[in-house]
Every structure is written in structure tokens, then in C-alpha cells.
Amino acid sequence: MGSDVDTSIGSPGKGSLGLLASRFALPVAWLLLIVVFTFLQPDLFPTARNFQSVLSERSILLILTLGMLFGLAAGEYDLSIAATMGLSFVIVGWLNVQNDWPIEPTIVLALAAALLVGVVNAVVIVVLDVPSLVATLGMGSVLAGLALGINNLIVSPVAPLLVNLARMKIGGLQMVFFVALALTIATWYVFSYTPLGRYIYFVGAGRNVARLTGIRVDAIRAGTLITGSLIAGLGGVLLAGRNGSVDPNIAPALLLPAFAGAFLGSTAINPGRFNPWGTFIAVYFLATGINGLQLLKITGWVEQVFFGAALVIGVVFSRLARRALERGGS
């Protein structure tokens, strides 16, 4: 099995029919979903406008999920990543909207805050040896509280420069979508086409093996956590631009959807591994499902149910995929 799209599709005789099926089950399910909603809502669903809106709207979630992917690939959970995004988001509102800072230093400070969170997480987890699940659970609560302390109101308007940039449209799609797409491609390149990506995978899949092969395990663990935080910070800034306002309650709610996207994504394209294209498909598969149901006037509760179920199913299937791989021979 290759570890990226093109070689794995193109190489003959790699794996069984079952593996091929699991590789493309999610993309096929996505297409089926589109067909079903097209049939049920022929007027509202299959319009360019609707697709453009879904792709743009969920691109912030995709960015957050990609940030989370780095830590997950190296075997570290970052439960504070949504709150990190929330912190950067709120800082934009606080400095730019409430205190009339120019937007450029505001962005720098928002990103610096995210970076600082990543560094603190890395020190606690890697240097002080606290399990990442516990360390970032606490950090997430600290950050969510801090964000509310800084500003617990919805504030607007965010500087037009940032708003116009984030909402700039190319082919009907907002700039944020292209940022998410570029980030997907960059992550894919790192994961599949650099030694670093391979090392990250081995640190996650066999930490002892990595250590005994001279890989700088701790540096990679710290690096993935910090990278994830920075990407979350970028997501927070873009969210402020895309929304034009800052609502401190939005970001923390994206934690579970991001996990759902990452785990569901690990069942596709390269089953059993956290991979950016699987993540891309998973996030938009979920977005399409929710969008279709909303158009059918099934709203409110459906998002929570959908993301929650996707997380559990994603974890189940990624385990099954891994087991199938290991049992695939004699």
C-alpha cells in the first residue's frame, strides 16, 4: 500500500479487493449522498450556489482538522486545538474591533498567541511527560475561559481588509476554501513526500522503533503540536474575516466535528492512517449530509448527531481497516 493518492491508485496488485473497497468507500458514499439529495431536493440542493456555500462554509473546519492531523499522526491528541482557534479568533475581535488596532499587528498577535499555546502544550506533554489527552483537556478549558474573559460578546465589524480577503471569490468560492485546499495539498506533500512525514508516521505507529532508529521522537512530537496550534490560529484569523464578526462561542464547538473528520478521514484513501485527502473528503462528506438534511428542514439537533455518529463510526472503521491490513497475509 502506498501512502498517497496517485501511487496507490496506479499500482497494480496492491492489496485485495476489500482494501480497494475500503479505500474508496467514503468518496463513493459522498457521491451517493449527493445523488440522494439531488433526487429529494432537485430545486435547492444541486445548485452551484449551494455547493459553493457548503465548500466555503466548512473550509474553516477543514483547516482546524488538518491542524489536528499533525498531532494525531504522531500519536498525540490535542483537545485544546478548537479553543486555540477560539483564542486567536477572539483576539482579532478584541484588538481590531474593540481597541481599534490596525489589522496587521492584530493578526500577528493572534498567531503569536496560538504559537505560545502550542509551545506550552509541547513543554507540558513532551518535557514534563504528561499524557496529551489530559494536558490538552485542561489547556482547552483554560483557553475557552480566557477567551470569554477577554470578550464574551459578539463584536463587529472586523477590518474590511481581512473580511474582503477571506471572502474574495474565485469561481464562486471564497478565498478561505482555497486556503484550506492549499493546506490540504501542503500537508499531503509533507506526509507523503518528505522523510519528515514518514518519521511523523513512525513516531505515531511505533514510537520505540522510531527512537531506536535515531529519529528525534520528542522534537517531532513537539513540532506537530506546535504546527497544529499555529494552523488553528490561522483558522481563527480566517474565521474572523469570513464571518466579519467575532462570536466567542463558535470555535470551541468545532472540536468534536474536527475529531470526526480526522478519524473518518483515516478510513479512506489510505485506510488506517491519518491522511489529508481522506480528511478533506470526510469533512465535506459530513458537510454535505448536514446541508442536505437542513434543506429537508431537519435542523438543530441533526448536526450533533451526525458529527457524533461519524466520530464513533470513523474510529470503528479505521480500527477494522488496520486489523484487516495486518491479517491480510499468512
Next chain:
Amino acid sequence: MAEVPVVDARGFSKTFSGRKVLTDVDLAVSSGEIHALVGPNGSGKSTFIKILAGYHPPDPGATLAVRGHPVALPLSAATASHIGLSFVHQDLGLFEGGTVLENLLVGQYRTRFGWRVPWRSERARARGVLGEYGLEVDPDAPLATLTDVQRALLAIVRALIHLPASESALLVLDEPTARLPHDSAAEFFGRVRAIADRGHAVLFVSHRLDEVVTLANRVTVLRDGRIVARHRATDFTVRGLVTEMLGFEMEQLYPDQNHGYGEVVASIKELSGGVVRRFDADCHRGEILGLTGLIGMGHDAVPYLVFGAEPAHSGTIEIAGTTIRLTSITPRRAMSLGMGLLPGNRSRDSAVGEATARENLTLATLQRYAIGGRLRRGMERKDAQAQMARFEVAPVDPEAIMATFSGGNQQKTLLAKWLARRPQLLILDEPWHGVDVGAKRQIMRLLSEAASDGMTIVISSVEAADLAEVCHRVLVMRRGEVATALAGSDLTSARISEQVQLDTDTRTSVGGSGGRASQ
């Protein structure tokens, strides 16, 4: 022997992704019988056992009877255990985070004692049981502090105490002695013999054909998934079994080891740490140096201390013109100084089972394929394929998942990983653990070739015969120190065993040397 076998398996076949790995295997084990199942890696032994354990469903057409009663296939793991099939697998299945006692009692105390575990009495009972099987460890010791050999023993003890006392049961041992010294293997098989004499049936898979010859009442030989020979009582010899397993006569079991060696390449001084109290050694260019001893006497700890995998208390190594303190050496630093380590615990320290063979093989040399920051995967794949072909890994498929290869093929792949770096000093811990005679011979040949090319090789192992064959010099460790160095005409399997044994009077319940058949 009883007329009705304890286990009677008929027509066991298994196909993986269109490839038939087991064809129509019939096998019956009777009460009081020790039945050996032998065959090269990939011959289908593990698959057969995994079907019995309920891990793989068999292809349609298989039947199974236990004590004369038909049993529905596929089995579930729970059914297998319920009808008296007990297993000790190569990977042992121990709980890393637990203590010895917790591992010993897993699955037992809950049903037996209701909600409360009477730890005090359990601890006393555990101490008794462990002592009975010659495992002198504190029941409260964390599993992580046990050596690999102690772990193997613990898994075996656990399987033994789980056998029902009343009915005839089947104890399946899948390479249980792979890491035991011959003398404790003999001791262990004494226990197994006693269990068989009580009316149980024992099926064991072992690569140690001398044990098979000494112990088994019956032998079934598998090759390419088919039964090629069945023997009863004592109508078999090591040489005959090897020929049957390989399908051709092997002129010479081990390569000749008579080339000389050169100047000192690495000099280890005053190393201590863990069970090692003091270790000094000079390793020469082109030399294969063996380290051996009883469990916990230090030879098995030295490789990890030298490579920086475990913290040393004191010591230095002089290599490549520099002297490094072993208290601060890391694997990364050791590698940059031209060292390599092939660890003994394959699944924990050496291979990532869910990654591909290619990814495992190239991990230590990955930078070679990164040109301009970009990984040239075509190049990497071609290289991995060439290495696998050269090391006779089967199948030669770099994209196959590591866990789907047999133990011997995994080990050859991992040896290729380290040899590709062309280290000055390659250290190996139990390199032929769980490896069949064919693969063992290849590994020995590859190591000999590497040494002839000027590499320095250190092998830590409890296999006296293998060390005598492949090494130029063997250091026997006792109580954390080098007690004897054997070389030249002194370097024989018997001399090594004797030197290892000199310490046994201070240890309880380790019996005399096992009956070793000539090779």
C-alpha cells in the same frame, strides 16, 4: 494413548487474498501426547494454530472434534478456551502496564472471587506458582521490568494454570522456547511432559529441532501449507526433518567461520547499568563477538546500554576516533558514530507491523531517497525490492504489510535495514529468535559476509550452538560481569553451555543441560 484424540482437526485449509497458505491439513493430538508441528517460516503452522484459536476462520470443508464431540467452525476465542484449548503465542499477549500478578490472574480472579480480589492470598498463591515453574520474580514487579525471557515464562505459566484440571485439554505452544536457554527449555519441557502425563495433549511449534527430537512423541512436518511427513515415536532425526522441511538436502547447516579479524574498532570500558555491573570489551574489525549467559546475567542488557536505548550508569565507548560517555549516549548519537542495533523484541522495538516492508526497511536510510527535500518513492521502492530479493525475503513485495510476513522474513527485512547503513559496529539481540532453520542460515551467512567485508558484529544470544558456529569469540556473563572469554578450540557449544551453567548452583530449580541431539 487413548483411542479418541483430544483434538481431531480434519481438512483445515486457508486462503488469503486468493493465495492458499494451508491445504487440507489433518492433525490429531491424543491425551498424553506431545505433538510437534514443524516447518519453515510461512509453511502454515501459525495459520493452523490461529484457526484453532478462533483468530482466522478456516475455508469451508474443515471439521473439528474435541474429545470425540464435533465442534462448529469457525471457533470463537471464547469457545476455544471453554472447550479446553489453551494457547501461548509467540507474541505472548501480556499486558504491558500491569504487574506480574495482574498478568498471571487476568481473566481468572473476576469470575472466581466475585467483585473483590483478595490480593494478599492471590499474591501468595502466585509466588508459589511462579516458583514452581522456576520464575523467580516478585509478583508485584511491573511487567516492564521483566526480561523477554521472563515474559515468555510468565505467559507459559499463565496458560498452564488456566488449563482445566478435570478434563483432557490441549495446550498449544507456539514457539514458547524461542528465547529460553537450552537448559531452562529442558526444565520447562519437563513441566510440559508432566502435564501430558496427567492426560492432557500438547501441540508445540518450535524451530529448535533438537528439542523436537528429544521431546515429541509425534512430529508433523508442514511445507508450503501441506503436510509432507508424519513421524511417531523416535523414527526421526534433526537432519531428516530439515530435509523434509526444506524439500532438499542441506549440505551444511552453517557457514564456515574461519576468517581472521583486524584492529580494534570499538572499545567499551567500565560499562554498568541495570543488571550489568561491569562490562569491558574490545571489538575488532571483521569480528563476530558473541555475548551469552543466563537470563538476567547481563548479556541481554549490554546491547541496549551501548546503543543508548537504555540509560547506563557508567562507562565509555571509543569508536571512530572519539570517546563517548555511555551515560549520555542516545540511539541517534550512536548511529552517527557508526553503530546499529537490531533489537530482540521485534514487535515492540524493531518492526512496525502495520507499515509496509519498504517503510520498515528504509527507515534508517530514508535521507538517501530525499533529493531536493522530496522523497523519491520510485527509487525507494526499487531499492527496497532489490534488498528484499538479495536477502531472499519472500514474497519480494515491498508494498506488503510487515505483519503479513513470517517472523524469519520480517527479521531478514530488518537486518537489511541496518546493513544498508553499513555500520562499523552492528549489535544484534537474539537475531534468530522465532526464525526457522533456513532463514537462520541465511542470516548467519549475511552476518558472516558483512564481517568479512570489515564490519564488526556483536550478537547477544542464549543459543550456545549458534554462537559457537558463527562467532569468533564469545563472552560469557555471570552476575553482570564477563566471567569467561571463549575462542579458538574452546569455542564449542558444550563449552559455552558449561560456562553458562557454572553459575546455576546459586539459582534454584534450573535443571541440568537438556539432551541435545547431534546435528
